[in-house]
Amino acid sequence: MSLYDDAVLVLKGYGDQSELREVYLDHLAAHPDGMYKPCTAGHLTGSALVIDPARDRVLLTLHKKLNMWLQMGGHCEPGDPTLAAAALREATEESGIAGLTLLRGGPVRLDRHPIPAPCHWHLDVQYAALAPAGAEAAISEESLDLRWFAYDEVASVADTSVVRLLEATLARL
Secondary structure: HHHHHHHHHHHHHHHOOOHHHHHHHHHOOOOOOOOOOOOOOOEEEEEEEEOOOOOOOOEEEEEEOOOOOEEEEEEEEEEEEOOHHHHHHHHHHOOOOOOOOOOOOOEEEEEEHHHHHOOOOEEEEEEEEEOOOOOOOOOOOEEEEEOOOOOOOHHHEHHHHHHHHHHHHHHHH
């Protein structure tokens, strides 16, 4: 099964945000290359909110280009077998934490946001990942900083998309 086929199945099985889910599916139907960065009409991305082993904090990255505190995530790559694998790969690369495991049940939420030209949209499929005991984060080249935040601190440092992702994640825990 291709990454494209996996994404279609994941989205069809995602039970929330029905209107936005249909936007994603329509995008993929219109753009067979809609999984990857070169698709200038927009492309799917995969991200994951990393939760500490005690389940009372999340790890956010201060994104180098956007200068915003965000969950780990990024573009799908041709070697990614599934959308979940892409999100997990990105979370591992950007957090420096080996052994992350995604929460069961598939994506936690979807978030579509505009980005600067030449592309127009990121259609982010958002997961949540648990860090293993003793996990130590390491700043990647894509980050200015990496920090654990208590759940009640997130709204004061991050935008509403991250806050909504945290709320959806907490509902799954």
